[in-house]
Amino acid sequence: MENIRVWKDGLRNIITKKILQNLGVEVADQALFSKIVNFGGKIIEFVNDTIKQGQAVSLNPAKELIRNKYLESNRVNVYIDDLDRGWKGRAEDIAMVSALMNAARDISNENANVHFKIALRSDVYFLFRTSDESTDKVGGSVVWLTWTNHEILALLVKRIETYFGRPADEYDLFRMQQAELARYLDVIMDPVFQGAGHWANAPIHKVLMSLIRRRPRDLVKLCTLAAQSAYSRSSNKIETDDWEDVFMTYSNDRLLDTEIEYKSELPELKRLMLNMKPSVKKSKASDSYQFTTDELLKKIGTICEKGKFTFANGQGASVQELSSFLYKINFLTARRKVGDGKIVRKYFEDHNYLMQGFVDFGFSWEVHPAFRWALQPDDPKNIYQRLELLDFEN
Numbered sequence: 001m002e003n004i005r006v007w008k009d010g011l012r013n014i015i016t017k018k019i020l021q022n023l024g025v026e027v028a029d030q031a032l033f034s035k036i037v038n039f040g041g042k043i044i045e046f047v048n049d050t051i052k053q054g055q056a057v058s059l060n061p062a063k064e065l066i067r068n069k070y071l072e073s074n075r076v077n078v079y080i081d082d083l084d085r086g087w088k089g090r091a092e093d094i095a096m097v098s099a100l101m102n103a104a105r106d107i108s109n110e111n112a113n114v115h116f117k118i119a120l121r122s123d124v125y126f127l128f129r130t131s132d133e134s135t136d137k138v139g140g141s142v143v144w145l146t147w148t149n150h151e152i153l154a155l156l157v158k159r160i161e162t163y164f165g166r167p168a169d170e171y172d173l174f175r176m177q178q179a180e181l182a183r184y185l186d187v188i189m190d191p192v193f194q195g196a197g198h199w200a201n202a203p204i205h206k207v208l209m210s211l212i213r214r215r216p217r218d219l220v221k222l223c224t225l226a227a228q229s230a231y232s233r234s235s236n237k238i239e240t241d242d243w244e245d246v247f248m249t250y251s252n253d254r255l256l257d258t259e260i261e262y263k264s265e266l267p268e269l270k271r272l273m274l275n276m277k278p279s280v281k282k283s284k285a286s287d288s289y290q291f292t293t294d295e296l297l298k299k300i301g302t303i304c305e306k307g308k309f310t311f312a313n314g315q316g317a318s319v320q321e322l323s324s325f326l327y328k329i330n331f332l333t334a335r336r337k338v339g340d341g342k343i344v345r346k347y348f349e350d351h352n353y354l355m356q357g358f359v360d361f362g363f364s365w366e367v368h369p370a371f372r373w374a375l376q377p378d379d380p381k382n383i384y385q386r387l388e389l390l391d392f393e394n
Contacts, residue, residue: 003095003096003099004099004102004103004106005103006099007099007100007102007103007104008103008106008107011078011103011104011107012043012107015043015076015078015107015114016043016046016047019043019047019070019076020047020050022066022070023047023066023067023070025050042110042111043076043107043111043114044074044076044111044113044114048071048074073113074113075113075115076111076113076114076115077115077116077117078104078114078115078116078117079117079119080100080104080116080117080118080119081118081119082119083097083100083118083119083120083124084120084121084124086264087121087124087264087265088264088265088311088312088313089127089265089311089312089313090312090313091313094127094128094131097120097124097128098128098131100118101118101128101138104116104118105137105138119145122144122348122349123328123329123348125142126328144349146214146349147214147215147216148214149209149212149214149390150174150178150181151174152209152212152214152215152216152219153178153181153182153205153208153209154170154173154174154176154181155170155216155219156185156208156219156223157173157181157184157185158170158173160184160185160187160188161184164187178205181205182203182204182205185204185205188227188236188237188238189204189226189237189238189239190204190237190238190239190240191203191204192204193207193240193243194239194240195240195244195384196381196384196385197384197385197386197387198384198385198386198387198388198389199384199387199389202389206389206390207243207389208222208223209390210369210387210389210390211247211250211369211370212370213254213330213347213368213370214347218254218370221250221253222246222250223238225246225249225250226238226242226243226245226246227242228246229241229242229245229246230242247373247380248373248374248377248380250370250373251370251371251372251373251374251375252373252374254370254371254374255270255273255274255371255374258273258329258330258331258371259273261329262325262329264312265311265312265325266309266311266312266317266322266325267310267312268307268309268310269329271303271307271309272300272303272309272322272326273326273331273371273375274374274375275303275306276299276303276326276331276367276375277375277376278375278376288386289366289367289372289386289387290335290364290365290366291364291365291366292364292365293363293364293365296323296332296365297319297320297323300319300322300323300326301319304319304322309322323365327348327365328348329348330347330348330368331367331368331371332365332366332367332368333345333346333347333365333366333368334346334347334351334361334363334364334365335363335364335365335366336362336363336364343388345390346363369383369387372387
């Protein structure tokens with residue numbers, strides 16, 4: 001309860017200060033904020049009373065517009081982000097997020113026109129959701145921010161079209177088939193990948209979508225690197241050689257990004273990921289990056305024999321917990337081949353219980369293609385022979 005009270009007091013003061021500053025009200029006198037107590041924590045009533053007392057000191061057109069808009073609606077949106085900075089998954093980290101959520105809910109209940117929008121990483125929300133009995137009160141307000149490969153491809157098409165000054169409505173693009181969207185790429189890149197194995201003459205959009213982790217920034221990074229390679233050749237079109245030149249850099253960057261993002265939870269994450277490379281015996285096998293659940297647990301168990309892993313909260317990491325962690329950070333994806341031969345892939349955001357170890361859902365596991373060049377720098381050509389490209393639909 002004390003943590004919730006501290007969050008509420010801090011949030012009230014910050015929100016009130018920001019509102020008054022944007023309305024052109026002098027806020028240098030800190031005693032002003034002590035008066036909010038007399039309003040029972042009701043921020044909007046306190047702000048309106050302050051304005052009526054004529055304490056406005058800035059009436060430039062911009063401030064006046066904001067002031068009039070506020071007086072018309074009395075609505076305030078509060079955005080909170082970056083709560084996962086330094087996140088280690090400890091009990092105190094979860095308690096901090098829980099206290100913030102409860103404080104925001106209390107303030108919203110006290111102030112009908114104050115609305116909070118709080119951004120949480122999916123794995124952070126999952127820990128909060130499964131650790132706090134009060135989360136059922138916020139569950140109905142959760143909006144999942146997810147991207148499909150189709151939406152990311154449409155985003156790339158819109159970027160191309162707007163660059164050339166042509167109109168591009170994303171909702172129209174979303175309704176197009178993959179083949180239609182792919183034609184927009186021809187102006188800046190060869191339509192097919194002149195590779196080997198599964199990649200031979202593959203449509204370039206399938207290659208790109210297979211290498212990203214359903215994150216737009218992955219595609220931005222991959223295309224930027226390839227464009228720089230093409231530019232160095234004085235070419236105005238990205239070709240197969242350009243993609244091949246940058247796959248290693250792209251993969252190493254994805255490994256580094258993942259380490260930076262999650263090492264606060266598992267300090268030796270890099271060692272775990274690098275040791276997921278194929279063994280000498282399996283390096284030429286078509287399933288060298290694929291595992292049944294038993295095979296995955298055995299693989300990680302072998303890695304642990306060379307040195308145990310410990311989470312940042314001081315708890316030792318079991319083989320099952322490490323497997324779940326790799327799935328949570330999307331280093332591993334779940335896969336299953338259905339009746340028509342199509343491969344179904346699931347990310348942690350799709351189904352966060354697949355790797356809990358309580359129930360076997362019939363999925364196997366594979367290292368995401370984005371990481372494979374970083375794990376196999378000595379034989380990158382082998383990846384083209386072994387890696388099956390995604391066959392995704394709208």
